[in-house]
Amino acid sequence: MQKLTRFFLRLVQEYLPDAYILAVILSMIVFVAGIFIAGKTPLQMVQYWGDGYPSLFNFGMQMVMVLLTGYILALTAPLQKALNWITSLPKNPRQAVGLTAATSLIACYFNWGFGLVIGAFVAKAMGARVKGVHFPVLVAAAYGGEVMRGPSSSIPLVSATKGHFMEKIMGIVPVTDTLYTWWNILISVVVFGMLIYYFMRVETPAEEVVEFKAEDPILVKPVPAGTVVRRTFAETLENSWWVNAMFGAVPLVYLVVNFNKLGFDLNLNLVIIIFLVCGLFLHRSPNDYLAAVKAGVVACRGILIQFPIYATMMSMMGKSGLVAIVSAWFVQISTPETFPVFTFLSAGLINFFIPSGGGQWAVQGPIMMQAAETLHANKALTIMAFAWGDSWTNQIQPFWALPLLGVAGLSARDIIGYCVVWTGIVGLVLSGFFLALGFVL
């Protein structure tokens, strides 16, 4: 295992370009595949490609908001204290990595948006505090937790919603048949165990350890007590906690009202509101808040530039019929028993080009569910196989790592090597699970 990890680390370091260039290359691959596999003309492909560019603007901005408000929150004094406490627990680098992975995975279980941001900051704080720990391993461990999807997993949630877009094909499948079945909980527990085990065993030779270089958080320096500062009207406002807090009351009420309605389903918008409210109340003043924005916005760069490029890929894959063609390959070789495992694999493959889970479900979901219906395969199992396949290959696709890498200040090639091995482990174990379950259920 150690040798394998080191091999992939080298490979990735050598061959994996910056995430933006990977996105560009992937979109070219889809472009060519559309011409040769789906038989479209280059002009048609160009059309699909460009039309897709603005299609994820809304989602992209949501991600920017999750990251930005999360970043702002993480720079408040109470959160810094909390991070300090967590990072004081581990006694050695190995425990530090394990704890980071566990924190990230648990947070991701409840909400992936939440988890990505939390994981990033725990990794960063851990790197600043614990001596002798290889920082990329910490960040990779935090990202490894992203494979877990719990109550915020969009695919089973959508399938359980009345009037969802595929109701005619598959009906409504309640979450008690998908997310909260014994087998899905078993899978989740096993993945949790494997994550901790794998990342705690990653060894880095002492001479290669790169520690995290802590930079100063760009916050406004506190004014020493007793000094009288003469302030203009503008500065008085900018330094008043009350301005932030009064404003924070608006989203707070909104949050309380909606939280009761939506219960435990933490969707992305609610995560943004939670981060926003907490950030507003916990920062000392609008000035501090603005300084945090300034520091945080830099982490959004990858999302801004790459989300539109992935949107073009999604558009090309869907409109050219590539998704249908690739899915059909998998359906062809399936029996009712093996259909879940092939669903898992095909979802994993297509996810590489359409990382957005909801987007992929919209394009590929109908095909797979129609096939499940025709083959009389287990529907609930197919849904979960799809959902796991979707989050599985996220591990080797830097798209979801962008917010995390933005916070950590690392490049994709620093962490993906670890993630490749982790993806292999998860893929093997989950394929086994779904194959077995296909026969058992």
Added chain:
Amino acid sequence: MLHSISRFFVKLVQRYLPDAYLFAILLTFAAFLMAWSLTGKTFMALIKMWGDGLWGILAFAMQMILILVTGHCLASSRPVKKLLSSLASLPKNTSQAVMLTSFVSGLAYYLNWGFGLIVAAFFAREMARKVKNMDYGLVVAAGYSAYVCWHGGISGSIPLSLATKGHVVEKLTGIIPVSQTIFTYWNLIIVWTLILTVPLLMKLMVPHPDEVRVADPEALVDPEEITPPAKHTPATWLENSVAINIIFGLMGVAYIFNFFATNGFNLTLNIVIFIFFIAGVLFHMTPINYVRAMNEAIKGAGGIALQFPLYGGIQGIMVSSGLAVMIANWFISFSTPATFPLFTFLAGGVINMFIPSGGGQWVVQGPINIPAGIALGVDPAKVAMSIAYGDMWTNMIQPFWALPLLGIAKLGVRDIMGYCTITLIWSGIVISLGLLIL
């Protein structure tokens, strides 16, 4: 006289104008209280309207950020910098230098405001390097003053938004193509009058040789360029591959070409962003250069990313509660069809002091003035452009957008604001007359 006016404005702005973020908060309160007391909606209903407005604005916020950063990326590419550098060696004295700076910046703003802000800063700095004994504050102010034309140009957020599906007042106006906004004779006259006369205005302000304050030599030193790592791996080869970049860029060119061939010359927000993205990609030669440019460009986007959702909330309250209609009626009560665009412009100028983002201002003011204009029988396109003029006009004394430019030029607001005040007065006259006569 001019000096004391400008000093007065600088003092006023610096003393009393807090960050735009605080205004977004104060405006939220104001909208909330007014809607609560005037429209009789319940507290909870207003909260819901706020939230709905917040989520409704996300795509527009993304578009605004992208137009800024893609424009910025294009401006920092080598060909653009080279072009600016060679243009900067043309002028022989200070007068010519400030005129050229203002004019070239004006052209750049006309194309894309994010692009223009950076071009203006680079160009002013280049000028200061080449022309001896020139007032640095004036040449930077000349670059910024030309910004007063941007919203009538082809990246104007309001006209582009009107031409894009799903804009804020689509139910009232439908889609309005740019041929009825940006490319009407009245807009072209107003904007080009500004682009051509602001340089002359700058020439008139050239100080007496005794009063010249030249640039601090440190402000003119370029930040060190990042040297690529010496290690050559397949990954770095890909990152520096011109071929990949050009193929990708050509795909974009093909799409843009095809878009205009099938849709006619129909600019929308999305296609403008796309054009600037592709142009930036091509001009940067290698993919990794574009990534680096992006890393710089993003730093200026924090303000919009934070404030836009707040503007969306304000709009949600004002529109859904009926407050917007009430204010619109108040406007109608003292306007005639002839004076309405002028009032809209003046109101826009005031609002812009609090909401510097053009798109943000549109989100808040559009739903008020557009229905009022329709009720009075004024062309919605003209009302929209009046808001746009108001937005670009008071940017001359609202430093929000000058910050990225000043950051590059290493100057303070105080150094340029005085000159810009004069531009404010002049452009106010030009636009007011234009709206009344044309």
